[in-house]
Amino acid sequence: MATYMEMSKEELLQEKAELEARFQEIKEKGLQLDMSRGKPSAAQLDLAMGMMDVLNSSSDLKCRAGVDCRNYGVLDGIPEAQELLADMTEVPANQIIIHGNSSLNIMFDTIARSMTHGVMGSTPWCKLDKVKFLCPVPGYDRHFLITEYFGIEMINVPMTMDGPDMDMVEKLVSEDEAIKGIWCVPKYSNPQGITYSDETVRRFARLQPAAKDFRIFWDNAYGIHHLYDDKQDNLIEILMECKKAGNPDMVYKFCSTSKVSFPGSGVAAIAASPANLEAIRRQMTIQTIGHDKLNQLRHVRYFKDIHGMVEHMKKHADIMRPKFEAVINGLESELGGLEIGTWIRPRGGYFISFDALPGCAKAIVAKAKDAGLVMTGAGATFPYGKDPQDSNIRIAPSYPTPEELAVATDIFVLSVKLVSIDKILE
Numbered sequence: 001m002a003t004y005m006e007m008s009k010e011e012l013l014q015e016k017a018e019l020e021a022r023f024q025e026i027k028e029k030g031l032q033l034d035m036s037r038g039k040p041s042a043a044q045l046d047l048a049m050g051m052m053d054v055l056n057s058s059s060d061l062k063c064r065a066g067v068d069c070r071n072y073g074v075l076d077g078i079p080e081a082q083e084l085l086a087d088m089t090e091v092p093a094n095q096i097i098i099h100g101n102s103s104l105n106i107m108f109d110t111i112a113r114s115m116t117h118g119v120m121g122s123t124p125w126c127k128l129d130k131v132k133f134l135c136p137v138p139g140y141d142r143h144f145l146i147t148e149y150f151g152i153e154m155i156n157v158p159m160t161m162d163g164p165d166m167d168m169v170e171k172l173v174s175e176d177e178a179i180k181g182i183w184c185v186p187k188y189s190n191p192q193g194i195t196y197s198d199e200t201v202r203r204f205a206r207l208q209p210a211a212k213d214f215r216i217f218w219d220n221a222y223g224i225h226h227l228y229d230d231k232q233d234n235l236i237e238i239l240m241e242c243k244k245a246g247n248p249d250m251v252y253k254f255c256s257t258s259k260v261s262f263p264g265s266g267v268a269a270i271a272a273s274p275a276n277l278e279a280i281r282r283q284m285t286i287q288t289i290g291h292d293k294l295n296q297l298r299h300v301r302y303f304k305d306i307h308g309m310v311e312h313m314k315k316h317a318d319i320m321r322p323k324f325e326a327v328i329n330g331l332e333s334e335l336g337g338l339e340i341g342t343w344i345r346p347r348g349g350y351f352i353s354f355d356a357l358p359g360c361a362k363a364i365v366a367k368a369k370d371a372g373l374v375m376t377g378a379g380a381t382f383p384y385g386k387d388p389q390d391s392n393i394r395i396a397p398s399y400p401t402p403e404e405l406a407v408a409t410d411i412f413v414l415s416v417k418l419v420s421i422d423k424i425l426e
């Protein structure tokens with residue numbers, strides 16, 4: 001089949017008329033579908049319902065350290081929860097502090113603390129004329145919203161299949177003292193599902209930033225969120241790499257069980273060097289007398305250890321895999337060879353990233369909405385909501401049922417085709 005670029009104007013108009021008829025047919029069904037939300041489906045949440053039963057009024061509610069989890073205390077989190085989340089994110093248990101229910105919340109606090117009090121004794125960022133962050137794009141909108149909220153200037157760094165463009169990262173951080181950090185989702189990245197290569201991680205660890213208070217914000221949100229048993233990405237561990245490279249304090253690593261147990265009711269943590277953790281504790285002791293230890297205990301009693309968690313994630317994968325494949329197969333069969341879009345087949349995470357012809361993303365999202373399909377807003381994957389190419393669209397296949405996804409993918413590919421034809425005919 002000819003690509004759209006190769007077709008004559010008449011052929012394109014003919015194709016458009018046929019597609020438009022199909023689009024109208026679907027539109028008349030008055031559907032309400034949603035591929036915008038990166039949240040687990042009810043079936044995934046059901047997997048962890050046993051967690052509701054592990055603690056009851058006759059349970060022993062003391063943690064291993066002998067502390068009554070119903071009461072105040074144990075700022076770093078109960079030791080068994082430290083162990084579980086440390087294993088989950090591959091760091092030593094004494095290098096992690098368990099927080100509350102959200103890793104995003106810890107990231108927000110980390111930036112807020114740096115703004116008001118500086119980083120391990122540095123000048124508070126709010127007292128500087130300019131503070132900048134590097135933002136690999138496309139990326140996670142909520143990261144960008146945090147930095148925007150604090151008035152931090154964001155600089156786009158393009159992603160490659162190995163992670164962020166490291167030539168650019170190295171050059172920028174070594175030349176500009178105002179650059180204080182970079183947002184990273186290093187494994188099964190949001191939205192592309194890319195895992196940083198070993199060389200990328202090592203180059204991160206060896207960075208020589210002009211700013212002594214530069215930090216890598218390593219959001220390992222999808223560390224154990226594989227789709228396949230036999231095809232898994234591997235990410236080397238950044239804290240150890242930084243230590244080996246003589247930069248032990250350069251990274252904060254974040255994780256949570258939001259998409260392992262229950263989003264909003266999971267357990268979140270930060271891992272970092274002992275010096276960084278000490279600085280964090282100085283704020284924490286003012287901020288809280290301790291986080292929710294009963295929830296920590298519930299997670300440990302339910303999963304028992306990392307092996308329990310890994311087995312649990314296989315059940316998530318069984319639910320997620322057919323959904324990802326439904327979307328990818330739909331893209332491949334309907335758009336493959338037309339040269340009007342590219343996408344990546346991820347091996348894990350929560351998203352599929354689609355790049356349309358430049359100037360088409362907003363129109364595609366609007367077109368899909370016209371037929372009752374809600375997509376993540378075009379531009380959301382870029383700082384300030386501005387995709388300079390107007391090309392990237394994030395697809396979130398987790399929430400709809402497989403049947404809904406098949407129809408949603410149909411609407412999406414029809415929208416891509418129709419908008420692309422209009423673009424080519426412009």
Ligand code: PLP
Binds near residue numbers: 101257264
């Ligand atoms: N980080 C990334 C990359 C995410 O995609 C998400 C949720 O979608 C989060 C963090 C939110 O994590 P939490 O629920 O622990 O705040």
